[in-house]
Amino acid sequence: MSNRNYNIYFHTHTVSGIVISVVLYVIFFAGSFSFFRDEIINWERNESTAISKEIQLDYKTALDTLDKKYILKGRSITLSQPHAERRVNVFLAGTKDSLVDKKAREGQFFYLDTKTFQTSTYEGSYSLGEFLYRLHFLAQVPYPLGYYLSGFVALFFLFAIITGVLLHWKKIVSNFYIFRPKEKLKTLWTDAHTSLGLIGLPFQFVYAITGAFFMIKIFIVAPSVIALYQGDENKLYADLEYIDPIFDYEKTALTTPIDIDELVLKTKNTWEDFEITRVLIQNYGDKNMHVLIEGEMPYEKKFTGIGKIIYKVSDGKIVAKKDPVTENSYLDGVKNVLFRIHYGDYGGYLLKIISFILGLITCFVIISGVMIWLTARDKKNMPEKKRKFNEGVVSIYLAICLSMYPVTALAFIASKVFYPLSMTEIYSVYFVSWLVLIIFFIIKKNNYFTNKYTLLSGSILGFLVPVSNGIMSGKWFWDAFLENHFQVFFIDVLWILLSSATLYTALSLKKKS
Numbered sequence: 001m002s003n004r005n006y007n008i009y010f011h012t013h014t015v016s017g018i019v020i021s022v023v024l025y026v027i028f029f030a031g032s033f034s035f036f037r038d039e040i041i042n043w044e045r046n047e048s049t050a051i052s053k054e055i056q057l058d059y060k061t062a063l064d065t066l067d068k069k070y071i072l073k074g075r076s077i078t079l080s081q082p083h084a085e086r087r088v089n090v091f092l093a094g095t096k097d098s099l100v101d102k103k104a105r106e107g108q109f110f111y112l113d114t115k116t117f118q119t120s121t122y123e124g125s126y127s128l129g130e131f132l133y134r135l136h137f138l139a140q141v142p143y144p145l146g147y148y149l150s151g152f153v154a155l156f157f158l159f160a161i162i163t164g165v166l167l168h169w170k171k172i173v174s175n176f177y178i179f180r181p182k183e184k185l186k187t188l189w190t191d192a193h194t195s196l197g198l199i200g201l202p203f204q205f206v207y208a209i210t211g212a213f214f215m216i217k218i219f220i221v222a223p224s225v226i227a228l229y230q231g232d233e234n235k236l237y238a239d240l241e242y243i244d245p246i247f248d249y250e251k252t253a254l255t256t257p258i259d260i261d262e263l264v265l266k267t268k269n270t271w272e273d274f275e276i277t278r279v280l281i282q283n284y285g286d287k288n289m290h291v292l293i294e295g296e297m298p299y300e301k302k303f304t305g306i307g308k309i310i311y312k313v314s315d316g317k318i319v320a321k322k323d324p325v326t327e328n329s330y331l332d333g334v335k336n337v338l339f340r341i342h343y344g345d346y347g348g349y350l351l352k353i354i355s356f357i358l359g360l361i362t363c364f365v366i367i368s369g370v371m372i373w374l375t376a377r378d379k380k381n382m383p384e385k386k387r388k389f390n391e392g393v394v395s396i397y398l399a400i401c402l403s404m405y406p407v408t409a410l411a412f413i414a415s416k417v418f419y420p421l422s423m424t425e426i427y428s429v430y431f432v433s434w435l436v437l438i439i440f441f442i443i444k445k446n447n448y449f450t451n452k453y454t455l456l457s458g459s460i461l462g463f464l465v466p467v468s469n470g471i472m473s474g475k476w477f478w479d480a481f482l483e484n485h486f487q488v489f490f491i492d493v494l495w496i497l498l499s500s501a502t503l504y505t506a507l508s509l510k511k512k513s
Helices: 003-034 037-045 059-070 128-135 145-176 185-199 201-216 218-228 233-239 260-268 330-343 348-377 384-402 404-417 423-444 447-473 477-482 486-508
Strands: 077-080 087-092 108-113 275-282 290-296 306-312 317-322
Touching: 003 037, 003 128, 003 145, 003 201, 003 348, 003 384, 003 404, 037 128, 037 404, 037 486, 059 077, 059 087, 059 108, 059 260, 128 404, 128 423, 145 201, 185 201, 185 348, 201 218, 201 330, 201 348, 260 275, 260 290, 348 384, 384 404, 384 423, 384 447, 404 423, 404 447, 404 486, 423 447, 447 477, 447 486, 477 486
Parallel strands: none
Antiparallel strands: 077 087, 077 275, 087 108, 275 290, 290 306, 306 317
């Protein structure tokens, strides 16, 4: 490689990495916990559910309960199970019947408990698991700024990965085995950055691409809408199969008994191991009432196996059918693969744990990159004013990033001790305590101190997470294991193992000249 190309790649890698480092750290740290979003939510609520997205619901009782509260006549009703929780998502479109109450003409979205049939709003069901999940794509920043910011950060991260590979290409294998902890600081940080960066390379590459696609795909889709569809956005979404068929409302009451449970069971038995994940009811109570039942095959059976059947309720006939085994298209594969490799939910807990570890490794790679930048500029021939400025910048970076660990542990304790916390209260606990720690470590302005005591305080608080759960719920992690409440057990044990590892690291840290 010529010196000119090397310098271009080096400066592109450095600049892109430094510019996005803080936001990228937040995304990966929160994203690592997001792999266990469902487990965190069930841990908070002290609930346990099947580790599956299949809807477990008595549809007749659920619809009768909802009809008394919302008036379902003439509505389209969507029931879906995107996560492994005890609650299902319910969307009620405004009724097409002009004779019913005006309030029924308004759309409604809420959650329905599959056991108690109680409903709750999004704000009323907000949880720490949802908060961390949304923090990893900066949803707390006003829409759409947060989404676009996280998307462009992922895009710049892709540049940093590519340029980093080009820089180390010739020695990428030999450098992987080199680690010299007794050498000068710059060498130590460089070795750690290179080795761990290579370990997490496939993981980071996948998340850079999928993260950018999900958050800024509007910039990819917009030219297609203009050039290929003459601005008709609905036509594009129809071709991508994001829009369901629409059936007319005939304003004639349905005389046939409505038995959604029978249709769901019939669909489930059509294909072996088929799991129902969404039920769409159009024109409820009308003669032209149709039911779309959608699901998928388990990932161990078929990675992309989406199927659906549409029934006309009045005569029970099948209007449309898609076989999950034989009729999945290239489009289905592309859409599903992007989501699956980003969520990491197709390989069970083993894949989630590996992804969690790789996410934290990526956080270390980000920090080590910043430290390389600092030590490379900490030279005697550099003006004292500039050296202090660089040290100040890195102190702020480390204060923001490293304080996320104890703050997250504190948020877990608060969400259990003061359950249920509202959305505002979760925001206050997390962001206020984060701000206090950031200010404290910035004032302290000692990188060794920041590193050591964020790990130490995070470890202590982390050990208190299962303790708080045991005291407040009366069930310790061994009780949860014996009662097969695996999700509750998993979060407690996760914090014990994570806290043990970080405590060992904190106690092993020695100040290096």
